[in-house]
Amino acid sequence: MxxxxxxxxxxxxxxxxxxxxxLTALVLACVAFFSYDLVSFQASLIxxxxxxxxxxxxxxxxxxLFNDKEAAVNTLTALSGSHDILGAAIVGNDGKVFAGxxxxxxxxxxxxxxxxxxxxxxxxxxxxVLLAQRIIFQGHSEGTVYLFARLGELGTRARRYMxxxxxxxxxxxxxxxxxxxxxxxxxxxxxxxxxxxxRKVSKDRNYSLRAPPSRDRDEVSVLIDAFNEMLAQIEQRxxxxxxxxxxxxxRVQERTAELKTAVRELExxxxxxxxxxxxxxxxxxGIGFVLQKDYANTMDADGxxxxxxxxxSSTRMATLIDDLLNLSRAGTSGLERSTVxxxxxxxxxxxxxxxxxxQRKVKFTIAAGAIVLxxxxxxRVALENLIRNAWKYTEKISDAxxxxxxxxxxHEIVCFVRDNGAGFNPEFADRLFKPFQxxxxxxxxxxxxxxxxxxxxxxxxxxxxxxxxxIVDNGATFYFGLDF
Numbered sequence: 506m507x508x509x510x511x512x513x514x515x516x517x518x519x520x521x522x523x524x525x526x527x528l529t530a531l532v533l534a535c536v537a538f539f540s541y542d543l544v545s546f547q548a549s550l551i552x553x554x555x556x557x558x559x560x561x562x563x564x565x566x567x568x569x570l571f572n573d574k575e576a577a578v579n580t581l582t583a584l585s586g587s588h589d590i591l592g593a594a595i596v597g598n599d600g601k602v603f604a605g606x607x608x609x610x611x612x613x614x615x616x617x618x619x620x621x622x623x624x625x626x627x628x629x630x631x632x633x634v635l636l637a638q639r640i641i642f643q644g645h646s647e648g649t650v651y652l653f654a655r656l657g658e659l660g661t662r663a664r665r666y667m668x669x670x671x672x673x674x675x676x677x678x679x680x681x682x683x684x685x686x687x688x689x690x691x692x693x694x695x696x697x698x699x700x701x702x703x704r705k706v707s708k709d710r711n712y713s714l715r716a717p718p719s720r721d722r723d724e725v726s727v728l729i730d731a732f733n734e735m736l737a738q739i740e741q742r743x744x745x746x747x748x749x750x751x752x753x754x755x756r757v758q759e760r761t762a763e764l765k766t767a768v769r770e771l772e773x774x775x776x777x778x779x780x781x782x783x784x785x786x787x788x789x790x791g792i793g794f795v796l797q798k799d800y801a802n803t804m805d806a807d808g809x810x811x812x813x814x815x816x817x818s819s820t821r822m823a824t825l826i827d828d829l830l831n832l833s834r835a836g837t838s839g840l841e842r843s844t845v846x847x848x849x850x851x852x853x854x855x856x857x858x859x860x861x862x863x864q865r866k867v868k869f870t871i872a873a874g875a876i877v878l879x880x881x882x883x884x885r886v887a888l889e890n891l892i893r894n895a896w897k898y899t900e901k902i903s904d905a906x907x908x909x910x911x912x913x914x915x916h917e918i919v920c921f922v923r924d925n926g927a928g929f930n931p932e933f934a935d936r937l938f939k940p941f942q943x944x945x946x947x948x949x950x951x952x953x954x955x956x957x958x959x960x961x962x963x964x965x966x967x968x969x970x971x972x973x974x975x976i977v978d979n980g981a982t983f984y985f986g987l988d989f
Contacts, residue, residue, distance in 0.1 A: 527681040528674075535670040542666060550589070550656055551627060551634065557584065558625075558638035562650045565595055566640060569603065569647045577604035584652070592653040598646060616651055632656045699729055706736065713740055790819040840880045840966060847875040847920060850885055851909040854892045867899060870908040875920055877987050879967050887963040890956040891922040891983050898926035898981070917986050925980040934973055960985070 561580055568577035581593045581604055594605040596616050619626050619637050627636040638650045698717060705711070715733045718726065793816040801809060848871055855869045877884070892907065899905035902925060911920040929937070938961035964971045964985045975981030 524678065524681060527677060531674050531677050535674065539666055539670065547629075547656065550654075551636065554590075554634065554636050554652055554654055555625060555627075555638060557587070557590070558636055558650045558652050561593065561595075561652075562638050562640040562648075565604075565650065566642045566647060569595070569597070569640065570642070574604050578606065580604075581606035587654075589654045589656060590652055591655055594651045595640075595648055596651060597648045603648060616649075619649065695726075695729065699732060703732070790816065793819060840883070842878050843881055845877050845879050845881045845884050847877060847884065847888060847911070848873045848909070850888050851875075851892060851922075854885075854889050855907070858893065858896050865896075865900065865905070867896065867905040867907055870906065870910075872910040875909075875911040875918070877918060877920075879987065883963045883966070887960045887985070888922075890960050891985075894956055894983070895922050895924035895926065895981075898928075899924050900926075902926055917988055919984055919986040921982050921984045923980065923982040928975040928977050928979050928981045929973075930977055931975060934975070937973055938971065957983075 561584070564580045565577050568574070568580065577595050581595065584590045584593050584606060585608065590608065592605070592607045594616065595603040597603045600616070600618070602616070615635070617628065617635075617637070619639060624639040624641065625637065627634055632655050634654045634656060636652045636654070638652075640647045640650060695717075702715075713736075715736060718729055718733075793812060796804075796812055797809075797816065801812075804812065851871045852869075855871065859865070859867070892909070895907045899907065904925075906925050908923040909920070910923070911918055913919075938957050960983075961971050964987070967987055969985055969987040971983070971985040973981060973983045
């Protein structure tokens with residue numbers, strides 16, 4: 506493993522964090538010690554400068570009293586031995602310079618007056634210091650000594666201190682780096698190994714893998730043990746799920762086979778029942794037809810009424826058988842999708858109805874271009890039920906109209922069959938598509954109550970939806986939507 510891992514790893518983050526903390530602490534410590542040393546050293550220099558000013562003032566008292574400027578100058582010249590003092594001056598109580606001294610560097614000096622009541626005062630500007638010391642003799646002020654100094658040693662001391670601090674800082678950073686590497690080996694490497702194992706398990710879905718245990722019994726070791734325990738539990742659950750999946754697939758296959766067998770038996774039973782029922786029913790219908798044709802003249806009114814009732818019941822029975830077969834076929838037959846022109850189917854069904862009952866005058870409006878991908882046979886059954894339903898419920902309307910139309914959206918085509926017939930109470934709309942549920946009596950309109958249930962089953966098998974809107978005596982609209 507490299508000393509400096511990639512920048513995004515936890516090892517790199519730990520190294521940066523440790524180095525940043527160490528560097529920050531060292532810099533703050535150096536700044537604090539450096540500031541304290543500079544302040545202390547500056548205060549010490551000012552104290553030394555004040556002591557020299559007091560000595561000069563004591564030695565200049567006689568010169569001031571006897572107006573001996575030469576003696577005062579000689580006293581000030583003695584300050585030439587101090588490298589920091591650039592100049593000095595003795596100012597009388599009248600504010601005039603009594604004597605002065607300048608070093609070779611030269612200086613420009615100002616003489617601000619002391620604050621009343623103070624015998625000493627100093628002013629600092631960068632490394633320049635101006636100190637004023639009042640000359641007191643027998644309790645009276647005889648003048649003021651001004652010393653102008655440049656604290657050059659302060660800069661030298663600061664540079665030396667910075668050099669030492671830099672060396673200490675580098676040594677400490679090196680020590681921190683060594684400690685960080687050791688810390689990374691103990692903490693970061695196990696975490697990195699755990700992260701790599703997690704990535705591998707997530708990628709390969711191999712829950713039999715385990716992270717290598719840590720030698721130290723710490724929080725990282727607890728984390729690794731917990732991770733391995735979690736993998737063991739997931740592995741056990743994965744095995745159990747695979748077993749359950751295999752058993753479920755076997756059961757599904759068994760149930761599917763049983764269901765297919767039951768469907769085939771149901772279809773065979775339906776056709777057998779239909780065939781067995783149609784035979785006697787056709788015989789009954791045939792006898793009724795012969796009786797009505799050949800013996801109607803010999804029957805009284807009651808006999809003719811009973812004969813007509815017999816024929817009507819036979820017709821309803823035949824219709825019921827057909828509807829039951831369609832309902833069974835709608836739920837069990839396989840879907841063979843193809844392109845179906847619903848508009849053409851609607852036109853064909855309308856023509857058949859008009860041929861069967863030419864005495865009725867119904868206006869059909871059929872929109873062209875309703876193309877869907879569906880089972881052609883089942884869609885004919887559904888559309889025929891809807892249009893025949895509209896035909897039936899408009900038989901009492903003199904100006905009956907039946908409309909077939911559609912609307913397309915981004916993912917769906919919604920077709921509708923609308924009529925202006927008897928309509929229905931919208932409160933009971935949820936009953937329309939349930940088998941044998943009718944909103945009108947047989948006396949009002951003849952029906953089996955199976956047609957709309959067949960429509961709902963066919964549309965559902967195509968993954969669509971069906972619904973209706975209506976108002977009593979004001980027509981109804983039946984919708985069905987199919988996805989593209």
